[in-house]
Amino acid sequence: MKVSRRKFLAGSVAGLGALGAGSAGLRFVRKAEAQGRAGEVKYVNSSCAICTSKCVFRGQVVNGIIRRLEPEPDFPKSRGMMCARGNAGAWTPYDPDRVKYPLIRTGRRGEGKWRKATWEEAYKYIADKTNQVVEEEGGHRSCIGFASSEGTYQEMYWHQFREVFGSPNSLRHPTLCLSSVIRGFQSVFGTYPVTDLKNARYVIMAGANRAEAIFTPDTMDIFSRPKGSYKLIYLDPRFTKTAAKADQWLPIKPGTDMAFALALAHVIIAENLYDRDFVANFCTGFDELVEHVKPYSPEWAAEETGIAAADIRQIARELATTPHSVFYPGRRSSWQGEEVQTRRAIAIVNALIGAFDRPGGLLPAVGVPMRSYFYEPAWYTQTRPRLESDDVMFLGPRDGSWVAWRDRALKADPYRIRGLFIYKQNVLEAVPDRDKSMKLFDQMDIIVCIDTFMSDTAWYADVVLPESNYLERLDPPQSLGGIEPTAVFRQPLIDRLYDTKPGFEIVSELAAYFEDEDGFKLSEYFEGSPEEHARNFVADHPGAWEQLREKAFITVPKVQFGAYRQEGRRINTATGKVELYSEDFAGRGLDPLPVFRRCEEPGPDQFRFLVGRHAIHTNSMTAAFPELNWHQPENAVWLNPEPAARLGINDGDLVQMQNRSGAQVTVKAKVTAGIRPDCVYYAPGYGAISPGKPLVYQRGASQAAILESHFEPISGNALMHETIVEIRRV
Amino acid sequence: MSQERKKRWVMVVDPDKCIDCKACDVACKRENGMDAGTDQQVYRNWITSKGVEGTYPYLKERFEPSQCQHCQNPPCVKVCPTSASYQTEDGLVAIDYKRCIVCASCILACPYDARYKSPQTKVIDKCTFCAHRIAEGKLPACVDTCPTKVRVFGDLNDPNSEVARLLATRHYRVLKPEQGTKPSLFYLS
Numbered sequence: 001m002k003v004s005r006r007k008f009l010a011g012s013v014a015g016l017g018a019l020g021a022g023s024a025g026l027r028f029v030r031k032a033e034a035q036g037r038a039g040e041v042k043y044v045n046s047s048c049a050i051c052t053s054k055c056v057f058r059g060q061v062v063n064g065i066i067r068r069l070e071p072e073p074d075f076p077k078s079r080g081m082m083c084a085r086g087n088a089g090a091w092t093p094y095d096p097d098r099v100k101y102p103l104i105r106t107g108r109r110g111e112g113k114w115r116k117a118t119w120e121e122a123y124k125y126i127a128d129k130t131n132q133v134v135e136e137e138g139g140h141r142s143c144i145g146f147a148s149s150e151g152t153y154q155e156m157y158w159h160q161f162r163e164v165f166g167s168p169n170s171l172r173h174p175t176l177c178l179s180s181v182i183r184g185f186q187s188v189f190g191t192y193p194v195t196d197l198k199n200a201r202y203v204i205m206a207g208a209n210r211a212e213a214i215f216t217p218d219t220m221d222i223f224s225r226p227k228g229s230y231k232l233i234y235l236d237p238r239f240t241k242t243a244a245k246a247d248q249w250l251p252i253k254p255g256t257d258m259a260f261a262l263a264l265a266h267v268i269i270a271e272n273l274y275d276r277d278f279v280a281n282f283c284t285g286f287d288e289l290v291e292h293v294k295p296y297s298p299e300w301a302a303e304e305t306g307i308a309a310a311d312i313r314q315i316a317r318e319l320a321t322t323p324h325s326v327f328y329p330g331r332r333s334s335w336q337g338e339e340v341q342t343r344r345a346i347a348i349v350n351a352l353i354g355a356f357d358r359p360g361g362l363l364p365a366v367g368v369p370m371r372s373y374f375y376e377p378a379w380y381t382q383t384r385p386r387l388e389s390d391d392v393m394f395l396g397p398r399d400g401s402w403v404a405w406r407d408r409a410l411k412a413d414p415y416r417i418r419g420l421f422i423y424k425q426n427v428l429e430a431v432p433d434r435d436k437s438m439k440l441f442d443q444m445d446i447i448v449c450i451d452t453f454m455s456d457t458a459w460y461a462d463v464v465l466p467e468s469n470y471l472e473r474l475d476p477p478q479s480l481g482g483i484e485p486t487a488v489f490r491q492p493l494i495d496r497l498y499d500t501k502p503g504f505e506i507v508s509e510l511a512a513y514f515e516d517e518d519g520f521k522l523s524e525y526f527e528g529s530p531e532e533h534a535r536n537f538v539a540d541h542p543g544a545w546e547q548l549r550e551k552a553f554i555t556v557p558k559v560q561f562g563a564y565r566q567e568g569r570r571i572n573t574a575t576g577k578v579e580l581y582s583e584d585f586a587g588r589g590l591d592p593l594p595v596f597r598r599c600e601e602p603g604p605d606q607f608r609f610l611v612g613r614h615a616i617h618t619n620s621m622t623a624a625f626p627e628l629n630w631h632q633p634e635n636a637v638w639l640n641p642e643p644a645a646r647l648g649i650n651d652g653d654l655v656q657m658q659n660r661s662g663a664q665v666t667v668k669a670k671v672t673a674g675i676r677p678d679c680v681y682y683a684p685g686y687g688a689i690s691p692g693k694p695l696v697y698q699r700g701a702s703q704a705a706i707l708e709s710h711f712e713p714i715s716g717n718a719l720m721h722e723t724i725v726e727i728r729r730v
Numbered sequence: 731m732s733q734e735r736k737k738r739w740v741m742v743v744d745p746d747k748c749i750d751c752k753a754c755d756v757a758c759k760r761e762n763g764m765d766a767g768t769d770q771q772v773y774r775n776w777i778t779s780k781g782v783e784g785t786y787p788y789l790k791e792r793f794e795p796s797q798c799q800h801c802q803n804p805p806c807v808k809v810c811p812t813s814a815s816y817q818t819e820d821g822l823v824a825i826d827y828k829r830c831i832v833c834a835s836c837i838l839a840c841p842y843d844a845r846y847k848s849p850q851t852k853v854i855d856k857c858t859f860c861a862h863r864i865a866e867g868k869l870p871a872c873v874d875t876c877p878t879k880v881r882v883f884g885d886l887n888d889p890n891s892e893v894a895r896l897l898a899t900r901h902y903r904v905l906k907p908e909q910g911t912k913p914s915l916f917y918l919s
Contacts, residue, residue, distance in 0.1 A: 005771050005837060005846050068760050071875055081877040087756040211749035214877065219749070224878040227746045239782055241749050244791035251787045615751035627756045630766050640786060673786040 039063040045072060045552035047488040049151050049470035050085040051618040053216040054480060056552045057082055059090075059471065059493040066090050066471060066493050075553050076484040078216045084616045085214075088627040092469055093497055097624075097693060098452055099466035100498035109441070110460045112690065119501070119509065122463050127513030129446040129462070133418045139517075141166035142384040143418045144446075145409065147402075149173045149425040152467075153475035153490060154503035154530065156373050158423045159398060161507040164378040164525040165514060168386040169417065171400040176430055178331045179401075180717035183394050184343020185329055187582050188351060190572030193362035194482045195328055196561075197221035200360035202322035204233045204315065206257045206346070208330030211241040213613035215331070217482070231322070233315055235260065235307075238610055238638065238681055239674030248311075251676050254608050254721050255336035255599040256305040260312065261327070261345035262596060263301030266293040267316035268352050274320065275354030282565070283351055285581025285593075292593040304596070320353050324360025327353075332612075335721045340714040341594035344582070348594070351578045357564040364564070364572075365481030368556050370537045373476070376525055378516045384415060392716035393588060401716025402431050403709045406440055419446040423503065424467070426455040429620035429685070432707030432718050435663055450506060454692025455620070465510075468500040475502075476534040477548060486555045489534065489548040504530050590714065602678055602724045605647070607639075609659070609723040610681040611703055620704075623685030624693035634700035635686040636670035639727070640677040644669065647727060654730040657701075659708050659723050666730060667701035680725065737820045738886040739800070739859055740914040741870075742896045747878040748793040750777050754872035754881070761860060761871035765850060772846050774798070774857040775872055795880055797872070798823060798844035798857035799905065799913030806836035806845065814854075821914055822861060827853050841909045859883075886914075 044059045048069070055078035057069040069090045073080035092098070102122035107113030117125070130144060137143045146162040148155050150173050162170055174182070182192040197203065198221040210219045222232065223245060234246035235257065243249040252260060268274050269290055279286050298309035298316070305312075319325045327349045335342065355361035388395070388404040395401060409417040420427075420441070428437050441447060441460050449461035458464045467473075475490035501509075504526075511522035538544035544554045563569065570576030574584055586592035602608050616628045623629060637657065639649060649655055651671040657680070658664045667682060675681060686700030710719035758774050759766060766772035775797035782791050804823045807815045814829035815836050830853040837845045837854065848855040860870035868874065873881045884891035893916075896902075902916045 005843055067763075068757075068871075070871075080874065081879075082753060082757065082875045083877055084752040084756040087753060087760050087875060090760055211751070214751060216877070220877050220879075223749050224747055239789050239791070241751075241791070241793075243789070244793070245749060249787070249789065615749065616756075626765075626767070627759055628752075630768065630770070631752050631755070633768070642786075672782055673784065673789055674782040674791075677786075 044491065044493045045550065046471065046490050046493060047552050048082075048086045048089060049490070050089045050622060051214070052150050053078070053214070054151075054478065054488050055082065055086055055216055056488055057086065061493050064494060066093065072551070074551065075486070076217075076555060077480065077482065077486055079220065081216065081220055083214050084628060084631075085618055085622050085625075088622070088625045089471070091625060091627065092452070093471050093494065095453070097454060098469070098498075099454055099458065099464055100500070101466060102499070103464040105462045109447075109462070110690070112459065114464075119465075119499070122465060123510050123513045126446065126448050126463050126510065130419055131514070133445050137416065137418065139382050140384060140415070141380065141382075142168055142386075143416055144421060145169040145171065145405070145417050145419070146421045146423075147171040147425045147427055148423040149430070152424055152470070152503060153478045154473075155423070157504045157507050157526075160375050160525065161511060161522075162421075164511065164516065164522050166378060166380040166383070166516070168384065168397070169400065169405070170386075170398050171402050171405055172398055173425070173430070174396065174399045175401045175403070175711070175716045176718050178717075179396065179399060180339040180712055180715040181329055181331055181343050183715040184340045185347045187340070187573075187585065188344055188347035188579055189356060189362065189364075191364040193329065193356070194365045195326055195362055196360050196483055197328070200230060200324050200326050202231050202233075202318060202325035204235070204319065204327045205242060205246075206235040206252070206260070206327075206330055207332035207335070208328050209236065209240045209242045209332070209613055211245055212615045213331070214615055217484075231318070237608075237676040237679045238612060239672075240612065241615070243674075250307050250311065253304070253306045253676070254610065254679060256301075257335060258338055258342040258345045258594055259296070259301045259304040259596050260307060261342070261349050262293055262296035262594065263298045263312050264316045264319065264327075264349050265289065265345070265352060266296045267298060267313050268320045268349070269293060271317070273317065274352040278354035278356070279352065282356070282571075282578050283580050284575050284577040285579060288581040289348065289593060296596070304598070319349070324358075325353060326350060326355045326361050329362070336599040336719060337710075337712060337722070338594070338597055338599075339712045339717055339719065341591060345594040348580050351580060356578065358561050363483055363559060363561070366485050366559050367479035367481040368485050368487040368554060369540070370477065370479055370487060371539060373533060373537075375527070378522070378525060380517055387415070387417065388716075391713065392711075393590065393714045395716055399716070401711055403433075403711040403718045404716055406431065406436060407709070409440055410436065410443070418444060419448075420444050421448045422457060422461070423450045424452075426457045426620050428456040428460065428689070429702055429704045432704060432720065432723075433661065433663070433709035434702060434704040435661070436709055437704070450503070452500075454690070456688050456690045456692065459690035459692045465506055466498065466500040467506065468496045468502045472496045472500070473502045474530050474534065476530050477537050477554070483559050484555060485559065486553050487538070488553045491549065491552065502530065599722065600724070605643070606724050606726055607643070607678060607680040608721060609657075609706055609725050610675075610679050611684065611707070611720045612681055614683045617683065617685050620685045624688075624695040626695065629695045632683070633695070634668070635683040636668040636700070637727070638670050638672050638675045638681045640675050641671050641673060642677045644671045647729065649727070649729050655727050656730050657706055657725045657727050659706055659725050661708050663705055663708075665701035665705050680727065735887060737888075738914075739820050739822060739864065740884065740886045740893050740916065741859070741873070742882045742893045742902070742916045742918060743795055744880055744882075744918045745792065745794045746918070747880045748777060748795050749878055750779065750793040751877060752777070753875045753877055754795060757871040757875035758857070761863070762858075763850070764848070767849065769849060772849060774846075774855070794917070796842065796905065796915070799842050799911065799915045800859060802912035802914065803910060805839040805841065805909070805911060809835040809839040811835065822859055824858060824861065825854060825856065827851060827855075830854050841906050841911065
């Protein structure tokens with residue numbers, strides 16, 4: 001919707017915001033402008049860091065100031081596109097609110113009183129506190145937890161630091177996102193595959209909101225195609241922009257995707273529509289599956305999912321008979337308790353239609369072969385298993401399980417966690433149940449945060465170490481798997497601003513303030529520089545380093561379909577076949593085939609809270625970018641008109657939401673037919689509790705504040721759709 | 731030297747491909763050094779939507795990207811008292827900022843609501859089809875950045891151009907044809 005500027009001139013609209021924050025940074029840009037375009041213009045290729053797609057761009061630098069990040073047309077994944085977030089990223093080095101120098105807290109935690117410190121002071125402060133804690137814990141280094149997130153190619157140095165420090169407690173992004181999808185697909189196909197949407201003719205997406213959760217090349221591959229060249233069936237309780245683009249939108253009841261997938265399998269088998277060759281030659285457990293899906297008829301699934309049996313039957317037939325059809329694996333955060341099994345059911349449907357290793361299907365994500373980062377591990381005599389090691393069946397040692405880990409840490413069970421070292425993760429907004437995260441923070445003797453911005457998490461830390469921005473850093477290449485495997489690289493467009501350092505410098509310098517059990521300084525474990533590591537990574541590819549410097553990416557030949565369908569070729573499962581029935585799961589006491597179990601339903605006048613994405617935002621990271629915030633200065637809770645009328649809530653009213661653990665948020669209502677009557681939703685990134693990001697400080701509501709903490713015990717994934725809320729008008 | 735053929739820059743828009751991701755808006759602002767701050771009136775291009783239409787669960791939503799139409803018969807040029815608004819040979823509607831007296835006649839005259847007062851230059855501004863980029867042989871920033879390639883830009887006088895081919899083979903419409911402005915933006919339908 002747009003406001004008429006003619007009306008504005010007539011004086012009927014008061015749209016001028018009083019908020020001046022966020023404008024100061026553009027002064028840099030204007031300074032470059034003032035010096036004229038005739039000034040020195042250079043282009044530097046590098047890769048984006050605003051989401052996980054890592055698109056390559058050509059950075060236009062005028063008189064030493066970044067003016068624009070233009071898309072790189074030759075990069076095979078983004079092929080000359082740059083989304084709103086990537087474009088807005090050009091702003092980030094000049095943001096007046098970035099962390100400019102090391103900070104040590106002087107007031108109470110969260111009070112916002114800091115003193116500017118030198119790096120040496122900050123390192124010493126961290127080391128003194130941490131070493132004291134370790135000593136009090138009898139030398140056990142597991143008492144320090146380490147958190148980090150994706151997007152930075154320097155995260156490996158953080159893991160090196162944690163490992164040489166001697167803590168097993170590492171927590172990353174995947175269990176807040178896609179670890180359940182990975183586990184589910186791996187158990188069937190031995191890989192978390194990529195999808196060839198470019199050649200797909202019939203696509204089912206369940207929750208994978210690819211028009212808003214932009215992911216290159218998938219978003220481009222499907223939506224840039226002419227209408228009529230494919231059919232898209234989209235399942236989501238919310239009418240997203242993907243729904244607007246789909247041929248059919250089905251507002252499925254949350255938590256019932258597995259019922260839908262099982263019913264598809266039922267029809268495909270009952271009507272003999274499955275790919276006989278593929279099932280006979282490449283799958284195992286088909287007979288068990290045939291028996292298993294017998295009760296899961298479309299009529300049964302209609303009751304569970306709210307999708308008409310006739311629709312389910314028709315979709316099953318179309319999916320099985322349209323060449324190059326695929327059920328997109330998706331990546332949405334978990335729906336409910338049977339999350340891994342739901343993903344298994346979706347993978348099984350793909351196996352039945354032979355949508356593996358063929359155009360328009362799924363393909364193992366092949367990367368660019370590179371040398372790995374090698375370092376000497378440290379050795380400690382006193383070690384303990386990670387905190388939540390008994391809670392999750394397939395626990396990734398680096399990924400951890402955030403929610404399960406935090407529950408253990410809060411109870412000091414089986415041991416105490418007394419410090420948190422956090423690298424580029426906004427724990428207070430990323431992890432569900434902010435109240436619990438705050439309680440955990442309260443228990444800490446030391447919280448260290450490395451970030452470029454003053455997130456809520458940084459605001460509640462004791463020491464904040466400023467990392468150089470992604471446009472000021474050289475990061476070693478990182479391989480991106482896919483049909484067109486690439487490795488992308490980051491190099492500085494401009495010199496570092498302020499007193500900031502790249503991740504490698506920070507951790508290797510901090511390491512000098514710690515010793516291992518034999519009295520060696522931990523810095524002795526760190527060698528070289530990111531540039532030396534980068535050169536070494538690609539040393540096996542002649543000319544690769546030069547191409548990285550020029551183009552910021554390298555490619556290897558495209559993956560050819562059919563390699564896995566050749567005689568004698570095994571896939572990466574125990575049986576070497578696509579496992580419809582999982583002996584591995586059976587052996588662990590898990591259902592070998594997906595069994596549908598109903599999740600808890602919201603009562604009358606209760607709603608299931610949904611999470612979701614917006615094309616202008618990456619989780620909580622971008623809501624305060626001025627050019628993005630301009631499009632959506634605050635979020636609002638989506639509510640269907642039917643319950644809204646019942647509750648007396650009008651569009652724009654302020655409402656209060658409360659979840660089952662008593663947490664409350666206040667947020668504006670957006671009454672819209674675009675959501676199921678039993679669900680509510682608002683966008684992530686808003687409702688910050690600290691003024692570190694002024695544009696979203698106390699504006700809108702935070703998702704982490706309302707999400708209850710639940711996790712899925714097979715993969716450890718946080719269950720983002722197990723939150724039930726009540727709403728009332730304020 | 732042969733006489734150079736006159737160009738006619740046009741844009742062909744396929745609204746079916748638009749996912750309303752706002753990449754065009756942000757790329758435009760950055761390319762043209764626009765700092766909107768929190769001022770909701772400052773933008774050169776936009777994506778309109780009537781919102782979600784229909785009754786649950788039978789819903790639809792359409793997105794329509796738009797901007798200055800670079801009309802062949804531009805009302806803004808006619809009303810401009812100082813000739814600050816003018817037409818170039820290539821069919822672009824441009825503004826000579828030095829001549830602009832900010833009388834806002836053009837804002838009122840434009841049926842597409844394409845003009846705004848720039849907080850930076852304090853004069854009236856609008857989409858230029860990224861004339862500075864065209865001069866370098868590049869595409870306008872919004873065209874270049876679009877993830878789904880909604881917009882196709884080119885010279886309609888070149889029969890081999892993508893825009894000429896699209897307009898020759900596809901159905902299309904223009905916005906507000908009743909205004910007689912003869913826009914250079916064509917919407918595939």
